[in-house]
Amino acid sequence: MSEDWTTKKIDKYVVVNKTLGQGAYGTVFRGFLQEDETKQVAVKTIKIATISDTPKMIELIKREIAILQKINHPNIVRLFDVARTNNYLYMFLEYCADGDxxxxxxxxxxxxxxxxxxxxxxxxxxxxxxxxxxxxxxxxxxxxxxxxxxxxxxxxxxxxxxxxxxxxxxxxxxxxxxxxxxxxxxxxxxxxxxxxxxxxxxxxxxxxxxxxxxxxxxxxxxxxxxxxxxxxxxxxxxxxxxxxxxxxxxxxxxxxxxxxxxxxxxxxxDPTIKIDEERMKENMRNILREKDEVSKSISLNKLYIDQNLVVGYLAKNPINTLENSNQSTLDASSEARSQSAKFSGQFDSEQNGEIIMSNYRNEKKRRDAMLKYNNYFLFERNIAFFFNFVIQKVIKLQTIQMLQLANDNYFRLIYLIAKNQMVHLERVNQQLSRKEHDKFDKETWGRFLVSQEYQKLIQLIQMDMKHSSEFFSEISKKCNQVQQEELQNGKASSQTTNLIRNFLSIRNNNFEANDTFHMLYRDVIVENLKIIKNLNSKETEANLLILYLTICQNPYEEFKDINYDFNTFYEETENLSLSEIQEKLLKKGIK
Missing domain, CATH: 1.10.510.10 (Transferase(Phosphotransferase) domain 1)
Known part of the structure; x- marks a missing residue:
């Protein structure tokens, strides 16, 4: 194709002079259905003159078309249509918005x-x-x-x-x-x-x-x-x-x-690829047989975070995007119709071409902005589940008697961290419920609210909150029982008694953190850090918990960027040697 064209109408599609890439033979351009600009496609164009004298190339192209026409699968790019003009062969393919x-x-x-x-x-x-x-x-x-x-x-x-x-x-x-x-x-x-x-x-x-x-x-x-x-x-x-x-x-x-x-x-x-569903079902059955409600809740919580600790761009289970529509569309276009008119009839006017190219120039900016919003909320969500991860570490080490924390102290610690998780999740949920957001552009925020990313995100947060609130509720009840028993036995020191009373004053299902909560949260973590450090443990796990609890005091010092790779953080931190952990603690001022 010559370089001076803007758009071309081919059958029911419009091809736009916006290159997406090069295939094995031919250039791939942007395109869309003429009747609806938001229904986008990728258009592979093959110049007939370059293949007419090459039987092998013609055979390969015919083979590619024949293969793609018989496949409809969410993990394979779909072929919608094929068209031919005097000079070019066109393949209209599923458009993928996020690169390769x-x-x-x-x-x-x-x-x-x-x-x-x-x-x-x-x-x-x-x-x-x-x-x-x-x-x-x-x-x-x-x-x-x-x-x-x-x-x-x-x-x-x-x-x-x-x-x-x-x-x-x-x-x-x-x-x-x-x-x-x-x-x-x-x-x-x-x-x-x-x-x-x-x-x-x-x-x-x-x-x-x-x-x-x-x-x-x-x-x-x-x-x-x-x-x-x-x-x-x-x-x-x-x-x-x-x-x-x-x-x-x-x-x-x-x-x-x-x-x-x-x-x-x-x-x-292979076990790396295949999900052992029977084993998962058996694990769930075993958990549900547990008679102690706190133990059952802890086990269910562990099962949940084992599967959902970090959420990022990639869907853990491939989604059949073809069930709901017969084309892929870029979110920035699909959630709010382009301001340009839907085009019908002739499509060779200079004015229409200029509108389309202007839309495409703005489209990437909109897409990038919305992905940034999505990443921001996932970042906050993943920090919330870092707290949950630390709770499981505390429970594990207390269970094997590596920590030896007093019962009241132990439950105060996991309660406060669990509540901090709920505070973070509630903040995310409230922000996602706003019609307008003071941190984000009004128009782009409006587009985001009707995007597929938003729908998946709000479903995730609601699922997270349902699970986490159930876990928090059981921990809260047990914690209250233990604190009341400590007060009633009359053996607690005046300092501990005051701590418990302050603690009981913030024990509620109100997930808005006040000054008293922040003070108790900080003091209880510091108190437990002292106890664990005084054990002088050379156990890697105990020192790793010290590192995690230190991060809990101010997670934003560790997790500084909305594109932070939490998977890599857990992967690398969990494999640190004792000396590497101690070196990290020294950098954080912990001796």
Missing amino acids: LKDYMAKKDEKRLSELEAVIFIKHIVEGFKRLYKQKIIHRDIKPANILLHQGVAKITDFGFARVMDSEMNDPAYLSRLGSPLYMAPQILEGQPFSAKCDVWSVGVMFYELLYGRPPWAAETAFQLLENIKKQPLKFLPKPVRSQKVKELITLMLRVQEKDRISWEGVFE
Whole structure:
């Protein structure tokens, strides 16, 4: 296409001169349905003159279209329509608003993800491959740039090198040598027969890269890469620490010989990928059998935070966004109709083109602003659950008698931290309920309130509050009982008696923190820090709790940015040595 066009009407779509990227063959532009500008698509354009003399290229394009037309899955980019003019072939594809996995990684510290986040990405991708495997399709070009992101869901794209297998999926066959060398299986690099396990290798390389920020092997040429793969055994770096089960799965995926490499069936059933629903149900049944209500509540709380400690961009369970609509739309457009008119009839006027380009120039700013709002509230929510995480640490160490806190002191501590969690969650909930927000632009805030991000966020916070308030209620009742018993036995010192009375004055379900609450919260944490430090424990767990309780006093000193990676924080902090913990405590003025 020439550079001087603004929009083109192709069938029922309008193509906009706004480049999204380059595919295996062709440029990808923005586009939308003519009848509704907010229903957006990605448009892959292929110049017919460049492929007309290349039968192989024509075959690949036909194959890509045929493959995509038969797939409708939330983790695979969908093909809606195909059109042809005298000069171009157009493929109208699902539009993904949030870039690709390569760019997502590039924004992370050290260009890597936490293990939890990496596993969630791989689960999304494996869900897509379940459908491909069922339909005997191999992709042959899996890499981070070919994993698109939309509203928390990862989607496989660019099927330019894909094909349907004539033989069984695990039977090697002589196929064309296509793909990106860094992620190619050694059989493809060597020109040997290969099977669907070539994609297992590519996903394994990508999995390793997500975890460590670099591929397991690298080289300047494909020949040298193959030599490195053959001669250099797969190695896992000592830092960051990764779980054994994840390393075992990657090892199976990166077996050099195909006959030794895990199949897709094996990947689907691997414990890293497959959720053991029966085990989860049995755990729940065991918890519900507990007769002590406090113990039951503690167990339910632990189960909840094990699954929901950190919430970020990525959906833990892939969401079928195609159920509610037959296209993907950018939130900034979908929650509030563009100020431009819906276009019908002729679409070649200069005025309409200028309106569209102006809208697109503003669109990214709106999207970025709304994602910032979303990140802000998730940040505050994740801080609230840091308090919950610390409570579970206190309970665990008290249960194994590492802390040896007096019963009244122990329950005061976990009650106050639990209430602080509720204070934070209530503040988030109240802010999300406002029609206007004094910190945010009025128009953009209005758009955010009707966005899909907002709907998911408010559902999350309400679920968090329901669970956390139930836990808090049980802790509150038990704490009240213990404090009353301490007063009634008449053995408490005057200082302890005053502390208990002050404490009982703030024991309520009012989740607005006042000065008395803040004073008690600070004093009780300081008191317990002294007790734990006086144990002179050389136990790593006890010193780690000292670090966590110190952070509880002012979490914003530790968690300073709304894009803070909480998953990485837990991952790295939980794997600190005793000397590393003590060094961190010294920096915080704790000796």
